[in-house]
Amino acid sequence: MKLSILRSAARYLFVLCLPILLIAGTVRLAVNEVRLYEYGFDKYDVSQETGLDDDQLRGVAKELIDYFNSGDEPLQVRVEVEGEEFELFTEREVTHLKDVRGLIQLDYRFQEATLAYILGFAVVGLLWSRGRSWRDLAWLVVWGSALTIALMIVLGLGAVIGFGQLFHDFHVLSFSNDLWKLGSGDYLLMMFPESFFRDATLFIAGAIVGEALLLGGIARGLLAVTRKRARMRARPGGGAGEETVSRGS
Secondary structure, X not given: OHHHHXXXXXXXXXXXXXXXXXXXXXXXXXXXXXXXXXXXXXHOOHHHHHOOOHHHHHHHHHHHHHHHOOOOOOOOOEEEEOOEEEEOOOHHHHHHHHHHHHHHHHHHHHHHHHHHHHHHHHHHHHHHOOXXXXXXXXXXXXXXXXXXXXXXXXXXXHHHHHHHHHHHHHHHHHOOOOOOOOOOOOHXXXXXOHHHHHHHHHHHHHHHHHHHHHHHHHHHHHHHHHHHHHHHHHOOOOOHHHHHHHHHO
8 A cells, every 4th residue: 555655656756847857957958048148138239238249248148157057156247348347247236146046056956856856767667567667657758748838838828918927926935135126227137137037938938848748749659659559469360460461461
């Protein structure tokens, strides 16, 4: 009885881990994709807003990416505008970015932990059943993919209908301080307006849906193929007989 409960719990956990893995992994890719930053800079005329040219903005984006992936402190980004060199971000912005890095690093840990669990579950299950449990594993992938798509639909609708409130609530829940409340003259806000994060959220949600459709489609296709083969073998004259005829022809 206890073993059955543990197996059920492990299966449910697998289904829950799949959307977390896809979300965390896609967020990680987005955080480290400089082209996403450049998209926002171009769309929202950040160069005109900040006085920084495209090369400077690209350089700042790369410095932020390096910072998010390192343990270096403090963040120091110096730029030159009209011959004057200065620190781009204020102390408040730098402290907030440190909090952001902590959140990003947590995302990395979630990705790594869920990937380890999913791979471990699959390997142990297949070895334990000597490969016979792969259909069960495929169904779990289908259900996990369906759950992922449902969550992304909810997120996408939230981003379209009321992103401002969603963005606010995310900050309240994610940070233990109000350093994220920046002023209109802060470069961090000028470089990354709320609309940029709305676009990024929709891009990420769309990418995750695509990933879930691919995984779920592959798993569903494998199940359909094996079911068709099983039906053919179950028919009178099927199986080895059909194979012999096909070879003879």
